[in-house]
Each structure stands twice: as C-alpha cells, then as structure tokens.
Amino acid sequence: MSTDVIVTVPSRRNRRWFSPLTLGCVLVTVVLAACALLGPWLNPFDPHTQDLLSPSRPPGDGHLLGTDALGRDILGRLIEGTQAALVGPVVVMVGGSALSITLGLAAGYFGGRVEAVIMRLVDLLYAAPALLVIIIFVGMVGGGYWGAVVMLIVLSAPAGTRMIRSAVLGQRHLPYVEAAESLGMSKPRIMAVHLLPNIMPTVVASALLEFVAALVGLSTLSFLGLGAPIGSPEWGRMLTENREFLELNPWGAIAPAILIVVAALSATVLGDAISSRLSRGKAE
Amino acid sequence: MTMFYWIARRLAAIGATLVVLSFVVFALLYLAPGRPEEVLLGTRPATPETLAAIRAKYHLDEPFLAQYLHWAGDALRLQFGESIQSGQAVTAVIGERLPITIMLAAYAVALVVVVAVPSGLLAGARPGSRFDRAATMVSTFGFGAPAFVIGIVMLYVFGIVLGWFPVYGGGSDDLLDRLHHLTLPALALTVSVAAIVFRQTRAATMSVTHADYMTFASTRGLPRRLVWGRYRLRNSSLPVITSVGAIVAFFLTGAVVVEQVFSLPGIGSQLVGAVNTKDVPVIQALALLMAAFILLINLICDVVYLLVDPRLRKAMVA
Numbered sequence: 001m002s003t004d005v006i007v008t009v010p011s012r013r014n015r016r017w018f019s020p021l022t023l024g025c026v027l028v029t030v031v032l033a034a035c036a037l038l039g040p041w042l043n044p045f046d047p048h049t050q051d052l053l054s055p056s057r058p059p060g061d062g063h064l065l066g067t068d069a070l071g072r073d074i075l076g077r078l079i080e081g082t083q084a085a086l087v088g089p090v091v092v093m094v095g096g097s098a099l100s101i102t103l104g105l106a107a108g109y110f111g112g113r114v115e116a117v118i119m120r121l122v123d124l125l126y127a128a129p130a131l132l133v134i135i136i137f138v139g140m141v142g143g144g145y146w147g148a149v150v151m152l153i154v155l156s157a158p159a160g161t162r163m164i165r166s167a168v169l170g171q172r173h174l175p176y177v178e179a180a181e182s183l184g185m186s187k188p189r190i191m192a193v194h195l196l197p198n199i200m201p202t203v204v205a206s207a208l209l210e211f212v213a214a215l216v217g218l219s220t221l222s223f224l225g226l227g228a229p230i231g232s233p234e235w236g237r238m239l240t241e242n243r244e245f246l247e248l249n250p251w252g253a254i255a256p257a258i259l260i261v262v263a264a265l266s267a268t269v270l271g272d273a274i275s276s277r278l279s280r281g282k283a284e
Numbered sequence: 285m286t287m288f289y290w291i292a293r294r295l296a297a298i299g300a301t302l303v304v305l306s307f308v309v310f311a312l313l314y315l316a317p318g319r320p321e322e323v324l325l326g327t328r329p330a331t332p333e334t335l336a337a338i339r340a341k342y343h344l345d346e347p348f349l350a351q352y353l354h355w356a357g358d359a360l361r362l363q364f365g366e367s368i369q370s371g372q373a374v375t376a377v378i379g380e381r382l383p384i385t386i387m388l389a390a391y392a393v394a395l396v397v398v399v400a401v402p403s404g405l406l407a408g409a410r411p412g413s414r415f416d417r418a419a420t421m422v423s424t425f426g427f428g429a430p431a432f433v434i435g436i437v438m439l440y441v442f443g444i445v446l447g448w449f450p451v452y453g454g455g456s457d458d459l460l461d462r463l464h465h466l467t468l469p470a471l472a473l474t475v476s477v478a479a480i481v482f483r484q485t486r487a488a489t490m491s492v493t494h495a496d497y498m499t500f501a502s503t504r505g506l507p508r509r510l511v512w513g514r515y516r517l518r519n520s521s522l523p524v525i526t527s528v529g530a531i532v533a534f535f536l537t538g539a540v541v542v543e544q545v546f547s548l549p550g551i552g553s554q555l556v557g558a559v560n561t562k563d564v565p566v567i568q569a570l571a572l573l574m575a576a577f578i579l580l581i582n583l584i585c586d587v588v589y590l591l592v593d594p595r596l597r598k599a600m601v602a
Contacts, residue, residue, distance in 0.1 A: 127582065129533035129574070132540065132555075136571055139559030141315045216430040220541055223432045224556050239436060250440055257433040264428030 022273045025266035032263055035082035047076035047233060058249050066249040068242055074252050078259060081233030085219065086263070088149050088227075092214035095153040097207040100160030105191045107161065108168025119165070122158040130155035131217055138226055145218075145227050152214050159213075160206035167202035171195055201275040208271030212264045219260050235260050287590065287597065294586060298579045302572075306359065309571045310352050313564050320344055323564055326368035364569035369561050374569045378551060385550035387462065389539060391470035392477065399474065400481035407482070408489025409516065419482065426479030431538040435472040435545035442468055452547050469546045473538045480534060484527050488520035495519070518592060525589050529582040536574060 050070045059066045066074055107118040134151045138144070143151075171177060176198075180190045196203070219236030221227035228234035235256035242252030316323045321338045322330060339345055342365070343354045358364065364374035407416040426434075443451035449468045492498060492515070501511045540552035547553070551570060558566040590596055 127529050127533060127578065129537050129578070131537040132533075132574065135540070135555065135559055136312070136567060137315075140312050140562065140564070140567065142317060212428055216428070220430050220432055220537075223430075224541070224544060225560060236432075239432070243436065246436075246440055247444055250444075253436055254440060257436050260433055261425070261429045264430075265425065268424055268428055 019273075021269060025269045025273075028262055028266040029270060032082060032086065032266075035079050036086045037083075039079045039082050047073060047080040059251060066251050068238075068245070068249075068252050074242075074249070074255060077233040077238060078235070078255060081235055081238060081256075084228055084232050084234040085215075085236070085260075088145065088152075088218045089211050089214035091149055092152045092156060092218075093207050093211040095149075096156045096160060096210040096214070097203065099153060099157040100164055100206060100210075101196070101203060103157065103161040104164025105168055105195060108165040108172060109187070109191055109195065115165075118161070122161050125155060126158040126162070128155065131220060134217075134221065135224065135226060138221070145229070148218065148221050148227055149214075152217055156210050156213055156217075160210055163202050163206045164199060167199040168195060171198050201279040204278060205271050205275040208267050208274075212267050212271075215260065215264050215267070290590075291583075291587065294583055298583060301579060302576060305575045306356055306572060307352065309568050309575075310355050312568060312571075314348075316562060316564060323562060324368060326562070359569075359572065365565040367558075367566050368563045369558075369566075374565045377566060378554070378569060378573070381549055381551050381554050384462075384466075384548055385539060385543070385552060388466050388469055388473065388543070388548065388550060389535070391463070391466055392473040392535075392539075395470060395474040396478045396481055400478035401485055404482045404485025405489050405512075405516065405520070408486040408520065409493055411486075411490050411493070416486075420486070423479040423482045426475045427483070429476065431472055431476045431541040432545050434475045435469070435542050438468050438472050439545065466548075469542045469548055472545065473535070473542045476538050477531065477535050480527075480531055481524070484524050484531075485520065488523040489516060491523075492516055492519045522589065522593055525585050525592065528585045529578065532578055532581045536578070 050072055068074055068077065103118050103122070107115040107122075130152065133155065134148050137151060138148050141147075176194060177190065180194050185194075218227050219234070219239075222232075222234050222236030223240050225240065228237045230237070239253050239256045239260075242249070242256075246253055313320050313323060320342070321335050321344055324338050324342060325334060328334060343351050346354070362375050366372060367374050367377050370377060403415075403419050407413075407419045410416055439451050442448050450465050451468075498511070498515055501515050536552075539550070540555055542548070543550045543552035544556055551573075554566065555570050557563075558570065
C-alpha cells in the first residue's frame, strides 16, 4: 500500500522532515495503515458482539467511545472499518494515477492531435460534478461501491492529467530529452525512464490529491446511502447510522467524522512534504 | 461584432452539449434495471392493462429515436411527465423545492464572497505572514473535511449542545425563521467551498504581487485603494474566474449533501430521494436542470472574463 512507501522514504537530515506536523502525519498514517492491514484480525476491541441492553451508551463501562444502536463497541467498529474506508480510496489513487500518468505523458510528449483529443476530453470531464454524476449513475444503474470506485477513477483522472501534462511540458524541451531522442531511444522508453522520474513531485502530489478526493467522495456516497453496503463499518456509513443517536452517544457519529478528516489531512500534508522533498532533491 | 459572434458560437456549443447530455439523461430510463414500463410504473400494481397504458403514454412502442424526440420535445416545454412517487407533475414537484435551494445557495455564496475572497487577497499579498499561515491551515482543514462531516459536527455543537440553531428542516415561510434554519447549512456549505476559493484567490494574488506593474504602481505613489482595486484585484481575479465553473460543480455537490444532513426540503435532498426510489422522471429533470445551470454559469464566466480582461477583447478583434 502507498503508506508503506511513505514510511520507508530515507529520512536524511532535513529540517522539513522533522517538522512536528509532518511527523504527526506520518504517525497517523502508520497507525491507520496498521488498522487497515491488521484490524480485522488483531482488534483489541470486539466490534461484533451486540449488547441490546445497552444501546447508544456514552463512553464508559469498558467502551472507550461508547456503543452504537445495537450495543456494539464504537472504537472496535472504527478499527474494523478502517480497511473498508481506505481500500476504495487507495484503489482510486492507484488507478487514477495510472490513468492520468499515461494520458498526461502522452498529451505532453506527443503534442499535436493526440494532445488536442486528450485535453478536449479532460476539459469536458473536468467541469462535471463527479459526485452528482456518480450519485445518478450508481443510484439508477447499479454497481454499488466498486461501481462508484471505477467511476471515481475515470472522473478524477482529468485533474491529475492536467497537472502531469503541464509538468511534462516543462521538461519536454530540456537537453536530456533531446539527448535521449538523438540517441534513438524509443518514445515509450523516453517517457517511462527519463521523463517520469523527473516529474515525480507532480505525480506524488496528484496521487495524494486523488486519494483525498476519493476518501471524501466515497465516504460522502456512503453517507448518502450509495457507497458501502448497509451494516458495513465503513466510516461514512457508520456516521449515517449513528447520526440519529447523536444526542445519546455523539461519539458514534463524531468519531468517524474526525477520522475521515484526520486521514484526509494527513494525506494532504504528507503529499506536500514528499513532493517538496522530491523537488528539493532534484535541485541539489 | 466579433464578440457577439463569439458568444453566439459559445451558445451553439452549449446547445450541442445539452443535446448530447439530454440523450444520456433520456437513456437513463433504459439503463435502469428492469423494463422501462416497469420502471415507470414503480410500486403500482403491474397488470397487463396498466403496463399497456404506460407504454402508450410514454410512446414506448415507437423506435428509440422517436421516443427520445417525444421526450425532448416535452422537456423543451418543461414537461417531464409525472413523478412516479407522488403522481404530481415533475415540474410542480421541483418548483416547490427550488426556492429553498436557491436561498441556501445565495446565503452560502454571500458568505463565501465575504470570507474567502478578502482573506485570499490578504494572505496572497503577504505570503508567509502569520495571517497567511493561519488562513492556509484553516483552508487545508476545510479542503479535507467533507461537507457532511462539517455539517454533522456543526449540527451537534450549535444545534444540540448549544441549542442556538434548529437542527431539522427549512422552517416556515417567514423570512427570519427561514434564515435561522438555513444558517447552519449555509455555514457548512461555506466551509468546504470557501477553502477552494481561498486557495485560488491566494495563489492568483501571489502571482501578481511581485509583478512589475504592482511595484511601479506603488512607487509612483498611487493611493492604496487604486493599487489594490485596479491592479491587484483585477489581475488576480482572472484565474479565479476561470475556475468558477469547477467551483460551481463542487458547490452543487455540497448543496446536495448539506440538504441531506439538515433534512432541508430542497432539490438536493430531492435528487437523493429520487435516486433511492428510482423516480426516473424526477431524476431526468433534475439532471438536465443542473447540467443547464452549470453550462450557463460557464458561459457567464467566459463573458465576465472578456469584460475584465481587455487583452482578450483586443485579441479577438485582431
């Protein structure tokens, strides 16, 4: 998963990397990744046992965040749901990045008609309200959670394509590209081996933006009843289900809300940190 | 002359886009699971007679293209048939709910303009200052927090714990009561949209801060109000205007979510309700309405862009 890459970035002596904010975000990412990978097996709080005699209780009685309407432990369900909440956004990040890297490289490198066609398409999709389109299509045609994931990949790629294309345009006429061309290297090789590493900061930045957009988008869909299936401990879904009991145990809805925001913020901050780190490495 | 020619061309392009979109929207009827007459019948009992009546009423026995033309012709006259759920005319059902959404949107737009644009200008004018760092952090927060999360938290804090605002519904038709009910939803909508507008404004302002004309304007002693208004505001508004289209799309999505959070009877919650009950005629009408709205806003932006930037007007005449 992407999160593993983040922790293994060599931490050379650099003030920026040790800024408390970045460090905190790394920590959050590690914890969330651990919950997502191990949560279903090594959950210290039982998320399944129902206790119908103590529904929607506030924190206490061995339940750190209280219980939901069926008397299940909120904290346990949050940990259990980490996987459900993060797997979709990670898939969108990977798929969307693959799509936007391909399209962005092709548009920026080939130019001409290829670029015109790609960018026309991108502009068309860019103005579309992605979530509304998904609400209507997934709601009417079906496809459920994974249908929404596929549509998000397609609808979120335009933003990344734009970013990557303009980064490629900045590199396109630099001597190293022309050198590679004059050596007779194949175009795919130039794009993958020479151009791609040089636009890495942009690629990372756009990938993490895509992750944040997908996290926000998919949890919104779950909130509206169109994403994760009923009963899933996915955070957006949990929030909806516990919303009615806000007065009895606010944590049932507030805690998943906080988790969504914290996950999105960490990804944003890490994206900034990594891409500025990478572009500094280039300059050295 | 060229400008009118240009606008006419844009209008034609918008018309063409609407035609293509309307085709997709019409096809929703066929994309929905089940045969179209069953979809249109909804939960009413399906007897051979009722099915035949529906087929006749919606011209379902004619070829696909003819059906589309019937539907599109009616749509042009703002007739989208009857809601499957309520049996009332779709136009009436939507018209009933439109005012509250328009009011919510106007309220939130006013807040965004008052909050996000000035703070974006200030932050962009002095990047790195304490204000800039604080505002940027707040906007990062707003960027990562989905509208429904902000809505729920506000609802809990201001609605339940403090009890300052009502937590449910749109209130009565009395203006003050309506505003009271709409304040929390409008704030929730504002937080998520303002973050984007702030970032755009800040970036745009930063890009002009060190421009030669700015330095020249202040060195030759122009009053601050002119430097800010005529030079900074006008030049930094260009990139913001370009992104208004995307912001509006974001705004619409936010409105749908916020209406759902606060149980407001607007067209956003109507869309979600219609999707959940597979009320195809209502969805078709709402989808076309929203598409037309977004395209119209984009057109207005293009025209405003021309008005603000004389270089573009000159380029078009040349």
